[in-house]
Amino acid sequence: MQSAVTPVNESAALAQSRPRKLQVLGILSGFTAGAWLGAAEAPTKLVSVGVSPIVISLIMVTGVFLARWSVPALILGTSSVRADLRRAPHLIIWALLAGCLWAVANTMTIFAIRDIGLSIAFPLWNSNSLLGILWGFIFFNELRQAGWRRWTGVLGGALVMCAGAALLARASATQAPAAHSMRGVWAALGAGVLWGTMYIPYRKAYLSGMNPLSFVTFFTFGELGMMAALAIGYLGLAPLWRELNNARDVLFWLMLGGFIWVIGDVFQQYAAKYVGISRGIPLSNSNQLWGLLWGIFVFGELRGSGASTYLQVVGGSLLMMLGVGAIAFSSAAGKEQAQWQEASRRESRRYNIAEDYVEARMQGMQMTGEVRPPRTVWDWILVAAATGIFVFFATLARAPRMSFHLGPAALLITATLVLLLFCGITLWRTTRFN
């Protein structure tokens, strides 16, 4: 009797504990994304070397392109990507669209940084979290039947984060360049709207069962295609080539920034998958805190500022952490999870995808009897080619002349690597990257 009942009980217990595990995983992915996305902002300081914003964005996107093909090939294998694509071919269009949105937004951030400084631009474009909450609620049933406590946690947390971000911006306002301030503000806000809306395709993909690693490989064609079109359209081929040649000393650093950004984005994608965009975006936006840590301790920003400036920085940071904490403790419960499943079934019906496949993928699992395609030699060729290109540009690179403190940099790098390892291992153990 006992032996017949136990598996059923175990299965029921697993079904009950799985959503909670995935929520914790999503929150952890959001934190890790914040750390890596914050670290990726450091190379944008090279904006001051006189390279055109469009060229900087194009170079970063080239690094992103290489990373978006080599990282999934390394972790998952391109055969898995192809298998995902055969099941949901419509997601190519969504991924391309998301990539185009990202490229335009990224270009705007470069203009914004140049015109109003990173410290002001950053909180302005991070307002994308509020837009993400709106889209999540309207289109994907997020926060439906969530109860006032979770609503307060998510919306309140996002607003507290915005307040913290504004305080941080005020603290470092004296560092901001004064020229073209309104243009910079529009650029930063525009980037926020584009990035906030980019999460519609993200969520659409994950409600359809797509693996985040598969989604990003097609996303990047939209990025690189749009960015190349903007660069050629605005500058022309010959001037673009001249600028790229003139910037060869810094090409590697910008590509590296793109590569680091991709690591953060992969975790951001997992956060969007497991906790939705209303919670995933604000958690990823903790990158501002990490960006600030890099700015103050590694690049010596705010040096010589008064005590009130540091108080604002500490206050703003605490508010940011408070907001992140409020969102992290407002994970989706039973009724809201049921609403998510309803949104997922709607996508399955609309796009004609097998519901059991989508259901399994939403749980971070494979379908019964599904076999993961093996890696091929092409995966290793891809990884080797991407590494070779990075090594080539590294040989051309020169360290930019700027204030750089090695000790704090080593500490921050260690912290981000520890987060990468911890979150990566947890993801592997829980989902096998499904």
Place this chain on the structure above:
Amino acid sequence: MQAIRNPEQRRHWLTTVLTDVHFWVPVTVLIGGLLLLESIH
């Protein structure tokens, strides 16, 4: 692993995307973003 298809669903996936109202929100924002970029460039 072959996906189980809904027999009622006969439309091409591209048609389904283009008739999905969700699709046109990011498209509109992208067009707006390009216009803004053009004006600040």
